[in-house]
Amino acid sequence: MxxxxxxxxxxxxxKDMKNSAQYKIINLGGKCLYVQGYKSVEKxxxxxxxxxxxxxxxxxxxxxxxxxxLDSSSIYILGKVxxxxxx
Amino acid sequence: xxxxxxAVFEISGLNYEALLNKLIKYNISxxxxxxxxxxxxxxxxxxxNVKKLIAVTNGSCYNIKRxxxxxxxxxxxxxxxxxxxFVALVVSILLMVVNSQFIxxxxxxxxxxxxxxxxxxxxxxxxxxxxxxxxxxxxSSIETALLTKFKDLSIASVCVKGTTLQVxxxxxxxxxxxxxxxxNLIAPxxxxxxxxxxxxxxxxxxxxxxxKAGDVIVAGYKLNEQGEQVPLKAVANVEVxxxxxxxxxxxxxxxELKRTGNKVTKNFxxxxxxKLFNNNFNCKFQFFETEEKTTSMFNLLPFYVKSVxxxxxxxxxxxxxxxxxxxxxxxxxxxxxxxxxxETDEIIAENFYITEKNNFNVIIFTLTLKKTxx
Numbered sequence: 001m002x003x004x005x006x007x008x009x010x011x012x013x014x015k016d017m018k019n020s021a022q023y024k025i026i027n028l029g030g031k032c033l034y035v036q037g038y039k040s041v042e043k044x045x046x047x048x049x050x051x052x053x054x055x056x057x058x059x060x061x062x063x064x065x066x067x068x069x070l071d072s073s074s075i076y077i078l079g080k081v082x083x084x085x086x087x
Numbered sequence: 088x089x090x091x092x093x094a095v096f097e098i099s100g101l102n103y104e105a106l107l108n109k110l111i112k113y114n115i116s117x118x119x120x121x122x123x124x125x126x127x128x129x130x131x132x133x134x135x136n137v138k139k140l141i142a143v144t145n146g147s148c149y150n151i152k153r154x155x156x157x158x159x160x161x162x163x164x165x166x167x168x169x170x171x172x173f174v175a176l177v178v179s180i181l182l183m184v185v186n187s188q189f190i191x192x193x194x195x196x197x198x199x200x201x202x203x204x205x206x207x208x209x210x211x212x213x214x215x216x217x218x219x220x221x222x223x224x225x226x227s228s229i230e231t232a233l234l235t236k237f238k239d240l241s242i243a244s245v246c247v248k249g250t251t252l253q254v255x256x257x258x259x260x261x262x263x264x265x266x267x268x269x270x271n272l273i274a275p276x277x278x279x280x281x282x283x284x285x286x287x288x289x290x291x292x293x294x295x296x297x298x299k300a301g302d303v304i305v306a307g308y309k310l311n312e313q314g315e316q317v318p319l320k321a322v323a324n325v326e327v328x329x330x331x332x333x334x335x336x337x338x339x340x341x342x343e344l345k346r347t348g349n350k351v352t353k354n355f356x357x358x359x360x361x362k363l364f365n366n367n368f369n370c371k372f373q374f375f376e377t378e379e380k381t382t383s384m385f386n387l388l389p390f391y392v393k394s395v396x397x398x399x400x401x402x403x404x405x406x407x408x409x410x411x412x413x414x415x416x417x418x419x420x421x422x423x424x425x426x427x428x429x430e431t432d433e434i435i436a437e438n439f440y441i442t443e444k445n446n447f448n449v450i451i452f453t454l455t456l457k458k459t460x461x
Contacts, residue, residue: 041107046122067120072111 005036023053025084032068033060033077033084041075049077059085092134092158093118100149103128109143134158190219191250199258201237206254209233221247229254270320272305272460274298278327281457288321298327304460325460328435332453333424335416339446340404344374349399359389372399409448413441420452433457 005024023037035051035058042057043050046065051058065079098106103122110117117140120130132140134156144151156164167173193216195206209232210216215224226245233243233256242257272288279297283290288305292298305321351370356363375397383391417439428434436455441448 040111041104044104044107044122066122067117069116069118070107070110070120071116072114 023058023086025058027081027084030062030081031078033079033081034074035060035077036074038073038075046079051075053086056086059083059087061085092156092160093131094134094137094153095119095129095131095155095157096140097152097154098128098130098144098149099126099152100128100147101126102148106144106147106149110140113139113143115139115143129154134160187250188221189250190215190217190221190224190247190252193217193252193254195254195256197256197258201239201256201258205237206233206256209236210252210254215245215252219252221250224252270307271303272307272321272323272325274300274302274304274327275458275460276300276329276331276456278329278458280304280325280327282324282326284324286322286324287319288323290323323461327458327460329456329458330453331424331427331456332451333420333427334449334451335420337407337409337412337416337448337450339407339409339448341407342402343405344376344400345403346376347399347401350396352394352396355393355395357391357393368395370397372397374400374402376400413450416450417452420450424452424454428454428456 004026009024023035025036026034028034038051038053038058040052041049042052044065044067047061047063049060049065051060060077060081060083062082063080065077068076068078070076100106106128107120109115115132115136117130117132117136120128122128137153141151193207193210195203198206207216210229213225213229213232215229224247226247229245230243233245233254234240237243237256239258240256241259242255244255246253277297277299280292280294283292283294283304285305287309288307289309290305292302292304298304304325305323307321308316308318311317349372351372353368378396378398380394380396381391382394420439421437433456434454435457438453438455440451440453442451443449
């Protein structure tokens with residue numbers, strides 16, 4: 001089965017990118033955000049979602065956020081995504 | 088409709104981040120998570136995760152309330168708790184299926200003299216009527232039965248439209264059959280047919296055709312089933328544009344007699360109106376004019392002399408001024424043509440045609456009349 005993330009990571013040929021502990025983000029037109037490899041949710045509101053990563057925190061800002069799907073390794077966020085910062 | 092069954096929960100409280108982290112920790116997958124207000128969250132999870140969710144939130148500062156279920160099983164469970172709706176739906180479907188297999192109404196059109204009940208009797212004999220099974224109806228045999236029983240029908244058509252049995256019939260139009268000669272509809276003048284409606288008879292021309300005076304437009308016969316001609320009176324409404332015309336030809340010259348000056352006088356004697364001295368005289372002039380003068384010889388006796396003077400003439404060609412005569416000739420032609428038509432005839436056009444041919448000027452005046460022939 002085709003996996004976009006596997007395809008992209010294979011193309012970069014960086015060894016530790018295939019490690020599932022590394023976070024991965026897919027932003028579709030600023031309307032949908034897929035994040036894989038987060039640890040926990042630090043903040044959840046309709047304008048900001050903060051996700052704790054392995055060695056950093058991801059700050060997602062925007063409007064009308066809702067979570068389409070949530071499980072232990074990935075989260076699908078719907079809404080207007082204005083910025084994604086990792087610190 | 089989703090096949091999996093889901094439950095929608097409304098959770099009131101604070102610190103939803105801790106709740107979400109608990110869901111992640113205990114591997115409870117959820118969908119459609121939305122924070123509707125500051126202290127209310129709505130999420131959806133599969134039915135299999137409901138117990139886990141309740142267990143996770145138990146003892147925490149959350150109020151959890153199930154607000155909706157959906158999915159195939161939920162719908163089925165809903166029907167089980169509302170059994171009346173389910174039964175009504177099943178019964179409706181059954182009735183619809185059953186009803187579509189049977190005739191619900193019979194519609195008969197085209198009847199004039201034949202009674203409707205007579206047609207219905209034939210349908211009944213062929214097992215076609217209200218509540219008859221549609222599959223058992225043989226439309227062609229019903230049509231044959233109708234045409235066989237009713238000789239007055241020329242056409243019978245039977246079909247099933249939906250759950251309606253449609254019967255269309257057409258009764259015969261009887262014509263006047265004559266013994267002996269047929270009555271044709273004849274063109275009285277040269278004309279063009281502009282309208283043609285035949286009630287009985289056989290049309291030999293069509294709209295737009297030109298016919299001459301005396302042509303038969305509608306013949307007084309019809310063909311029977313054996314192809315033989317049956318004489319009858321042609322009855323039709325024929326509208327035509329007729330052309331009535333008059334013509335005059337005027338030569339470029341005309342011939343007149345002119346006296347040359349030569350003359351011969353001969354006397355004839357009569358007694359009591361009887362010629363005396365049988366002296367026939369043949370005038371030798373090729374062209375001549377005569378003048379007579381009678382003189383009584385004796386007043387009391389019926390005795391007189393007739394003097395006949397023969398003036399020699401010659402023919403002279405005199406040129407004709409056509410332009411001077413043209414208007415007079417046109418009026419004369421108009422008069423002659425109008426004499427040929429009836430007062431009730433409708434005139435739709437008048438035309439003069441002037442041509443020159445072989446040293447003759449020809450004037451033709453034509454009236455176009457609109458007539459209805461019956």
